[in-house]
Amino acid sequence: GNSVTQMEGPVTLSEEAFLTINCTYTATGYPSLFWYVQYPGEGLQLLLKATKADDKGSNKGFEATYRKETTSFHLEKGSVQVSDSAVYFCALRSGSGNTGKLIFGQGTTLQVKP
């Protein structure tokens, strides 16, 4: 079946450090891939997405590239800020016409220290 695996957290970085959160997936067909962010006490917000191989999603300095050959969608940011501290979820959506349910990874907590 379809599944998403993320690197375990927490990830603790100093401000302005480079961030990578690894995400790999297993799916049939050509899923759409997403990164969501959850700030403390809030629901999930869509951070970025990619709908086909080699697409790069980007938003707020975060980037992720849809790599079909490695079935990966790693999240990166060149310089993190304290305000980036949150939980990050990788997700995929497959099914005919991408009408299937979103499948989430287990989440990775990011802590950025000043």
Added chain:
Amino acid sequence: EADIYQTPRYLVIGTGKKITLECSQTMGHDKMYWYQQDPGMELHLIHYSYGVNSTEKGDLSSESTVSRIRTEHFPLTLESARPSHTSQYLCASTSGGPGGYTFGSGTRLTVV
């Protein structure tokens, strides 16, 4: 700003009480979902609906029930709350296609 609304944001109730968590969206989305989020932050799909009068159980067994009488409204009910129901409950919706979901801010439920 959010186009999907959950109420209440926080709720503390006693064991055995009946409660309904509200979820409404103004986007005309057909598909709606309820997730339970445990303290480790993992998300578990407990119910979903693909339209009016359509409801399905999700991947995680839940003692809650849902209804979908109107497109915009997808309430979740616990007939008799227990401490094991203490969790955060997140509602989401989508129009379908390759897009993701829009999430509400969640209801944090504590059963004492």
